[in-house]
Amino acid sequence: MILHVALFRWQPDVTDEDVERLAVALEAMAAGIPEIRGYRCGANLRLRPSPADFAVVALVDDEAGLSAYLDAPSHAQVYADHLTAMVADRQASQITVPDGITL
Amino acid sequence: MILHVALFRWQPDVTDEDVERLAVALEAMAAGIPEIRGYRCGANLRLRPSPADFAVVALVDDEAGLSAYLDAPSHAQVYADHLTAMVADRQASQITVPDGITL
Numbered sequence: 001m002i003l004h005v006a007l008f009r010w011q012p013d014v015t016d017e018d019v020e021r022l023a024v025a026l027e028a029m030a031a032g033i034p035e036i037r038g039y040r041c042g043a044n045l046r047l048r049p050s051p052a053d054f055a056v057v058a059l060v061d062d063e064a065g066l067s068a069y070l071d072a073p074s075h076a077q078v079y080a081d082h083l084t085a086m087v088a089d090r091q092a093s094q095i096t097v098p099d100g101i102t103l
Numbered sequence: 104m105i106l107h108v109a110l111f112r113w114q115p116d117v118t119d120e121d122v123e124r125l126a127v128a129l130e131a132m133a134a135g136i137p138e139i140r141g142y143r144c145g146a147n148l149r150l151r152p153s154p155a156d157f158a159v160v161a162l163v164d165d166e167a168g169l170s171a172y173l174d175a176p177s178h179a180q181v182y183a184d185h186l187t188a189m190v191a192d193r194q195a196s197q198i199t200v201p202d203g204i205t206l
Contacts, residue, residue: 042198
């Protein structure tokens with residue numbers, strides 16, 4: 001399986017309410033994409049120093065599943081409604097993980 | 104529980120062999136820290152564009168578990184033996200996740 005990990009840094013004017021609305025929209029999006037086998041997102045708890053503000057971790061079966069997720073119209077809609085105005089920086093990786101993970 | 108997510112970008116002279124040795128060292132470290140409830144790491148598969156080269160995802164019970172992991176002598180040793188010479192940039196987040204996740 002493939003674990004997709006993304007970290008976001010926000011524009012300075014992003015509020016806690018913006019982040020809460022984003023998280024709700026992302027969870028709703030993930031629930032509507034069956035190829036996503038597990039999905040977690042949230043604001044950085046800031047237990048250690050780092051510029052990152054928000055993280056997303058998503059589990060998919062394979063590259064086709066990743067494309068079904070990242071290219072979904074509902075994903076583009078979350079960008080249009082929330083992320084495009086919020087993001088100052090984004091980095092992501094996909095790593096191979098064994099079966100049996102539950103996110 | 105807390106999911107700790109880190110993304111790394113390497114110095115330009117880092118080789119695939121360096122990354123393989125790092126992954127082996129990180130997995131051995133994680134296996135020796137009982138507070139780590141799940142641990143996955145690996146090179147970015149680069150299925151989508153991003154500057155990130157490597158990802159780590161670790162599951163712990165709470166902030167004490169995170170400290171047991173990040174402050175472990177074996178973690179510092181992986182930095183001394185591998186990461187310090189390899190890292191050009193690192194970002195991380197910790198997010199709250201519900202019980203029941205298995206990494």
